[in-house]
Amino acid sequence: MMRFLLLFSRQGRLRLQKWYTAISEREKKKIIREMTTMVLARQPRTCNFLQWKDLKIVYKRYASLYFCLGVEHEENELLALEIIHRYVELLDKYFGNVCELDIIFNFEKAYFILDEFLMGGEIQETSKQIVNRAIESSDMLQEDDHSEWYEVELFG
C-alpha cells in the first residue's frame, strides 16, 4: 500500500501532501524534509526509484513539480510510477494542461481528484472517465450550494 504522496517544487516548496497512515506532525515534517533533499539531489537521467528506510520512494518530475510517492516494500515500483502518471493525467484532464499554479490555487480540487483516484492508500478507480464524472458531480454540488447560499443571503 501507499504511505504518502508529496508534491513539491524544484525549490523544495511543498505543494500537496497526502498521508495514508497516521503520523505525527513532527514526523511528517521530518519526512518531507528528507524527501525533498533526497529527491532534489538526484541527477537527471537516473532511475526514479530510491530506497529509504523500509520504504520505496518513487518519484517523477513533471516540469518544475516533483511527485514523490512512498510505497511499502512489496509494492511494484513501475506500477507506482504509473500511478503517479495516471494522477497527472487526471489532473491534466480536469484542469486542461495542468501547471503548478493550478495546483496551488485549486489545491482542494487536486485533493478531490486524488481522493477519487486513491483511497486509504490503495488504488480505487483507474478509469479516467469515472473519476472525472465523480469530480464533475461534486463540482455541481458545490455550485448548487453556492447558489443556495446566495439565495439565502439574498432573501434571508
Next chain:
Amino acid sequence: MKELMVRAIYCEMLGYGVSFSYIHAIKLAQQGNVLEKRVGVFSVILLHDTNLIEVCMALTVVSQMFPKDMIPAILPLVEEKLNHPKEIIRRKAVLALYKFYLIAPNQVQHIHNKFRKALCDKDPGVMSASLHIYLQLIQENPEGYKDLAPSFVTILKQVVGGKLPMDFNYHSVPAPWLQIHLLRILSLLGKNDQSTSEIMYEILDESLRRAEMNHNITYEDTFLLKAAKCIGNFVLSPKINLKYLGLKALTYVVQQDPKLALQHQMTIIECLDHSDLIIKRETLELLFRITNDQNVTVIVEKMLDFLRISEDDHTTIDLVGKVAELAEKYPYKYNEWFIDTMNTVFSLGGDLLQPDIPNSFLKLLSEGDVEEDKKLRLFAVNSYISLLQGDSSKLPQRFLQVICWVLGEYSHLREDLEPGVVVRLLAKLLDMKSSSSETKCWVLMAMTKLCPGGAALALVHDVSETYSSSLDTMLRQRAQELQILSQDSELQAKVLPRSASMEPVEVDSSLSFLDGFVSEALAAGAAPYKPPHQRQEELSRSKALNLEPYGLSLPISISSCSITDRQSPTLLSISSGLSGDSTDFSHKGSRTGYNSTALKLDGVKRLWGRDGYLAQKEQTEEAPRIEAASAVRSADQLGDNNALNSQTPNPTPSPECDQEKQQLASSLFVGLASQSTVSSGSAEQITDPLVSPSDGSDNLLYKSLLDSLDLDVSPPEQTAGLVAPNGSCDAEEEPADADVKEIETPPVRDERVTAEASPHDDPDGSKDPSLASHLPAELSALSHSKVTLLFSKQNLDVSACHVQKEDSVVLVVFISNCSDSFLHQIRLQVDSEELEVRHATENLKISSFSLIVSCRALRLSTEEYGAMWLAFSHDTKQNLTLIHDGRDPLAATLDVLKRKLQLHVVEIIGVEAIVACCLQQDQPCLMHCRMHAGMLAVWLRSPVPDLPDCLLYCCQRALQEL
C-alpha cells in the same frame, strides 16, 4: 477550529451545505484522538444522508482515518452501502471495509460472503476494489480461497482480452493495476499447488506475452523460467527504470536458481559501471546472492569500491554487514585477503558498524587451534602493528578496539616482537584525544594481558597511575587491574593464563562464592537482595516505601561486588560487558556453540558449490532446452552426424574493448558456470546456432539469445519451432549438388534418413538467390518465404524456407557445400518429434509462429465479409500502433500487415478497413480496423477460439519489427 467544526456540523444538520468545511474536518481529524471521534460523529450524520456526493465524502473520510473502537458503530451503515445502487458508493464502501479489515479483522468476519458478492459485481471498479481485500485475505490464508482461483483466472482472461471498457486502458494496456493485482493473487494461490497452477498457466502466459509488448510486467509470477526471460529483456532495456527493475527481479530469481544470472553476465558488468549509484547498489545486491567461494574476492572488492564512494549511512551499514558476512563465510581460503578485507570494512564502516560484526570477527579469530588459525592470527597481528605504526588517529574507534584485543591476545605469537613495543604503540593510542573512554578501556585490557616486563613496565605504571584517578569508573577499574596485575606476575599468570585461552572457562553463574559475604551482610541487618524487576514492582505498589530497601540492597548488586572482589577471573568477565574476553567466553564456554558454527559453514559451502548448481541446472534447464531448440536440435544432430566439424561455431568474436569485461565476467561468474569460460552457459550453447541467422552481426550474443526467447514465450506444448501446423509436412533436403531428393517425413520420431550426395560441388551454394532457384519445380510457382540461413559450419550451410501449398505448408531445408572439396556422403537425421505433436493436436493450439508461416490471404467481397462477421463468436479487441511514413497511416499499416502476414485487405472505407485471412480453408479470421486517437483499434473475429489472439500478437510483432 474545533468550535467552528461543531458549528459546521450544526449547519449540516439544519440542512445547509457546508461541503467547504469537509477538508477542515479531515485536517482536524489528523490531529488528535478526541477529534477523530468527532469526525466519526460527523460521518455518521453524513452516512444517513441520501445525497450521493456526501455519502462518498463520508466514506472517503471513513477509510482515511478511523479509530478502532468506532468501527462497530459504523459498520452496519457501511455494510448497507454495499448494496447501494450507485457503483461509486459500492466501490468506496468496499474499500472502507478493507480498511476496517486491516484495523480489526475479527469485526469484519461475518461479511465475507458480501465480499464475494462484490467480487462478482457488474461494475469493474467495485470488482477491482474487492481484490484488495482478497489479496490481504489470501496472503493470510491461501488454503481457504482455492475455490476462487478459477474465477480470478476468468476475470484476468477478460481483462487481458480487452473486455473492459476502453477508458480503463492505460496507454493501450487494459487496466494494468487490475492485472497486476490478479497476478499477485494468483501467484499466492498457486504457490505449492500444482493443480491450481495448471489452470493459471495458460492465462499467465497470455498476459505475460502482452505485457511484454508494453514493457509493463511485474515479477510476481511463480513460473521461474518465463519470468527469467522477461527479466532478460528488462535488463537489456535502455530505459534506466526498467534496468533497475530487471536487476531487482533478477535478484529474486537468482535466489531460486543462480544459473539464470549467467545469461546476463555482460549486462550485469555494465550495470556495475553505471553512473547511477542506485543501479550500482542493486547490482551489488545481485552479486551478493551469487557469491561462492571462487568469486568471493572479486565481488567483495567491488563492494568495497562502492563503499568508498557511498555517502548514505543506511546503505553503508547494510553493505558493510554484507561484506563482513561474505568475508566470514570464507575466511580460511585466503588468510591475508580476509584480514585485509576486514580491515577495510572496519575502517570504512567506522562507527556505523553493527556491534556484532567485530564480535564475530574476533570469534572467528579466537576459535580453533589448527595451524591455519595461527597463521591467520599472526597475519592479523602483523598488519595491525604496521597500521598502528602509521597514522592511527584516523581509524574509527571500533577498529581500534578490535586491534587492541587482537594485539593483547595474540601478539606473543610473533616471536621477534618485544611486548614493550606493542605496549608503547598502545600507549600512543591512549594519548590520542579522539579515543573514547571505551577504547581506552580496551587498550588497558590489552596492556594487562601483555604482561610486559623490562622497560615498558615503567610506562605501564605511568599509565595505570594516570587512569586510576580517572572519573570514568570503567576506566578506573581497568587501570586498577593493570596496576595490580603488572606488579604481581604470579597472579597475572593465574588470572590470564595464556594457554588456557583454548579451554572452556567455567562461569559460576550462581555466584556461590559470594554467599559468605551475603550472609555476613544479612547478619549485619541488611535487607535481602531483590532483583531489579521485583524492586520496580514494589516501587510501583507503594510509592512511600521506596527508599529504604533500595538503598540497602545496592551494595550487594553484582557490579559493585566485582570491583571489590577482583580476585576471580570469572567475575571480571561477568561484570564488564565491555571486556574483550567476553567475546571468547561466550562461545568457548560451550563446545556445542563452536560445532554449530562449523556446521553452518559447511552447509553453506556445499550449497554454493558446483554440485548444487549442477543438480539444479539439470532440472530447470531441461525445459527450455527442449522448448527452444527442437528445430535446432535436429540441425545440430545433423551437423554432428556429418562429423565435419564437431565444434560449435563461435558466432561472434567479441571486440577488443570487451575483453576486459569478459575477464571480469569470467571471474565473477566462475563458480556458476559449469565450465569456467564466459560463454559456457548451457542455454547459450543451445541457442547460439538457432539465433545466429536472425541476428548474426550483433556482437552481443545475449541479444540474439533474447530474440529467440520471444519464440518460446508460449508454453511447451505450443512450442515455436519451424513447425508446420497441420499434420503432413514435407521436409525437403537439397544436398549440395542441387540433386533434389524429396523425402516425405511422416510423423515418426527420430527418423534417420540417409541421402547420397554425388561427388560434385556447388560453386556458390550459399547465396540466397541461387538457393531459391533450386526449389523443386512444383513448389517454385507458389509463394515462399525468404530463405534464411539457419547456421553454417566450416563448409556446410543449412538454410530453410517455407512454401505455402494449397493444403499444407512445406518446409524446405537447403544444405549447401560451400567449400571446394567434394562431398561423398551426407547422413541426415531428422528429429521430427515436433511434427508429430503438431499432427496429433490438430490445430487446437495455434502457436503464433506457425501462424505466421501458414497464414494466407482470404479473398472475400465486402458482402461475404459482413455475413461471416456476424457468424463468428470468438473475438478480441486491441489497439495497435500506426505506422507513419508520410502516406495515409492506415494504408501504410495495412500494407505492412499484408506484406508480412499475407492478409487480404477487403476494403478501406475512410478511417475504417476490413481485412481477412485464413489459416486453412475452414479457419478464417476477420479483422476490422479503425483509426482512433492516433491508434489503430482492431477487432478480430474467428470461429477458432485462439486464432484472434494469435493473429493479434503476430500483428503486434510485425508492426514492432519495423
